[in-house]
Amino acid sequence: MKIISSYIELETGEGIALHDLMPGLRDAVLQSGINNGFVTVTSQHTTTAISINENEQRLLDDVKTFLTRLIPPTDRYLHNDIALRDCPEDEPENAHSHLAAMLLGSSEVIALADGVLVLGQYQSVMLYELDGPRQRKVNVQVYGE
Amino acid sequence: MKIISSYIELETGEGIALHDLMPGLRDAVLQSGINNGFVTVTSQHTTTAISINENEQRLLDDVKTFLTRLIPPTDRYLHNDIALRDCPEDEPENAHSHLAAMLLGSSEVIALADGVLVLGQYQSVMLYELDGPRQRKVNVQVYGE
Amino acid sequence: MKIISSYIELETGEGIALHDLMPGLRDAVLQSGINNGFVTVTSQHTTTAISINENEQRLLDDVKTFLTRLIPPTDRYLHNDIALRDCPEDEPENAHSHLAAMLLGSSEVIALADGVLVLGQYQSVMLYELDGPRQRKVNVQVYGE
Numbered sequence: 001m002k003i004i005s006s007y008i009e010l011e012t013g014e015g016i017a018l019h020d021l022m023p024g025l026r027d028a029v030l031q032s033g034i035n036n037g038f039v040t041v042t043s044q045h046t047t048t049a050i051s052i053n054e055n056e057q058r059l060l061d062d063v064k065t066f067l068t069r070l071i072p073p074t075d076r077y078l079h080n081d082i083a084l085r086d087c088p089e090d091e092p093e094n095a096h097s098h099l100a101a102m103l104l105g106s107s108e109v110i111a112l113a114d115g116v117l118v119l120g121q122y123q124s125v126m127l128y129e130l131d132g133p134r135q136r137k138v139n140v141q142v143y144g145e
Numbered sequence: 146m147k148i149i150s151s152y153i154e155l156e157t158g159e160g161i162a163l164h165d166l167m168p169g170l171r172d173a174v175l176q177s178g179i180n181n182g183f184v185t186v187t188s189q190h191t192t193t194a195i196s197i198n199e200n201e202q203r204l205l206d207d208v209k210t211f212l213t214r215l216i217p218p219t220d221r222y223l224h225n226d227i228a229l230r231d232c233p234e235d236e237p238e239n240a241h242s243h244l245a246a247m248l249l250g251s252s253e254v255i256a257l258a259d260g261v262l263v264l265g266q267y268q269s270v271m272l273y274e275l276d277g278p279r280q281r282k283v284n285v286q287v288y289g290e
Numbered sequence: 291m292k293i294i295s296s297y298i299e300l301e302t303g304e305g306i307a308l309h310d311l312m313p314g315l316r317d318a319v320l321q322s323g324i325n326n327g328f329v330t331v332t333s334q335h336t337t338t339a340i341s342i343n344e345n346e347q348r349l350l351d352d353v354k355t356f357l358t359r360l361i362p363p364t365d366r367y368l369h370n371d372i373a374l375r376d377c378p379e380d381e382p383e384n385a386h387s388h389l390a391a392m393l394l395g396s397s398e399v400i401a402l403a404d405g406v407l408v409l410g411q412y413q414s415v416m417l418y419e420l421d422g423p424r425q426r427k428v429n430v431q432v433y434g435e
Contacts, residue, residue: 046343
């Protein structure tokens with residue numbers, strides 16, 4: 001079994017922002033030369049998430065509204081008392097971003113058959129930026145033959 | 146390493162409905178002839194989810210109540226303005242289903258040892274229908290030797 | 291491809307408690323002798339979850355506060371009517387723990403490259419105890435060469 005590791009690197013949008021990873025994933029599969037196996041997609045950050053959804057602009061705006069209401073950034077969080085933590089004093093106040101990442105999850109695994117990612121018609125693997133803008137990395141590993 | 150791909154197809158229940166995938170998964174493992182490796186289970190839809198839970202009827206009713214309260218279908222969502230989107234005009238108003246799928250996740254990976262899925266006594270891999278009833282497909286891929 | 295299966299066993303904390311699995315995972319990788327491949331981490335219980343987050347004590351307290359507010363243990367749940375279920379009468383009233391586990395998810399998959407788990411600087415794979423204290427098991431399977 002071959003294992004080909006790569007990264008998708010991107011500059012994310014402001015606050016909560018969704019980025020479609022499908023072009024990068026299809027490119028990683030093509031570059032790997034692997035036709036049958038599977039692909040793991042794992043975020044490398046604690047304030048981003050990987051999840052599958054429809055890439056429809058109005059829905060992406062609903063996601064932002066929903067997450068902001070579910071986990072208000074303006075609530076009181078202990079993690080945001082930067083002065084009480086052992087960390088640089090310019091650390092961002094982003095407890096709400098960590099909580100959203102916890103709910104959405106950091107990895108997905110997708111089967112690969114005949115060179116194509118086995119996903120439904122409307123499914124896009126997405127990076128959910130939860131504390132942007134930032135420079136981000138997503139690990140993509142392709143396994144198979 | 147062998148890779149055996151298959152689908153579980155099912156007609157789901159009304160609204161939010163939970164379907165135990167264990168009989169289908171055990172059958173896929175048996176058919177594959179693979180004893181040691183792992184299994185990926187990936188939903189092929191953006192308004193269903195894959196998650197592991199106890200298959201207990203009263204708990205499944207709690208799941209429906211909880212998700213309906215957390216993400217009310219009657220709230221205002223931009224995705225539900227069908228006329229403003231580039232899509233067929235009979236598209237369902239199901240933004241709440243997409244948001245629930247985002248939270249629950251679309252894939253699980255389960256180890257396979259000596260022909261048995263490595264799960265605890267009360268764990269069932271389930272398909273969560275979030276906008277039923279519909280005809281649905283779940284990809285099951287078995288890897289190993 | 292080699293497949294090495296093991297378990298991390300631990301006695302968890304009271305109520306909602308987070309346990310960093312990284313020492314156990316790094317040990318499982320070292321013992322496996324595998325340098326390139328991937329690792330699956332799957333909870334063996336329906337009232338625990340596996341998720342990736344920053345191991346920062348004040349954030350972990352925020353997680354407990356957030357989950358308790360999102361899914362109050364004191365709410366009314368059908369699953370908690372122990373007398374109406376076909377189960378031992380000393381079964382715990384833990385519907386809220388099942389719902390939290392459903393949201394957080396039961397598995398993560400992490401790439402392994404040159405003997406190192408491919409994770410970002412602040413990422414720790416954690417067991418989320420949602421109904422502790424209990425004796426718990428986490429399946430760790432290492433695949434590769």
